[in-house]
Amino acid sequence: MSELKPCPFCTTGAVYEQVDGGADSYRWAVGCSNLDCIGVQSLKTYSRKKDAAEVWNNRPIEDALMEALQILVDAHSEDGHLCNELKIARAALKQAGVKDE
Numbered sequence: 001m002s003e004l005k006p007c008p009f010c011t012t013g014a015v016y017e018q019v020d021g022g023a024d025s026y027r028w029a030v031g032c033s034n035l036d037c038i039g040v041q042s043l044k045t046y047s048r049k050k051d052a053a054e055v056w057n058n059r060p061i062e063d064a065l066m067e068a069l070q071i072l073v074d075a076h077s078e079d080g081h082l083c084n085e086l087k088i089a090r091a092a093l094k095q096a097g098v099k100d101e
Helices: 049-057 059-077 084-095
Strands: 014-024 025-032
Touching: 014 049, 025 049, 059 084
Parallel strands: none
Antiparallel strands: 014 025
8 A cells, every 4th residue: 555645735634534435435534633624524435445545645736846846956066065045945945845965
């Protein structure tokens, strides 16, 4: 089972929720574990837990921005010196789960 990305709104961890699907079946949803967050309740449910995770984790814009940010950090850190802005960018990448090479 794939790991869930943190909430895109507040960065708190996400959780699975098993929802009664009727007729002796259950469906899966993913949402934010922070009850005060707008991401706490998923509007869609899925018959497979794996599908709920894939939809929650699908963030193409975020992924593209993180990739571009990683390229920028790598390009400007080859001499071993990082300006404050790049240190902040590297910390953001680390928080987002992008491995530092």
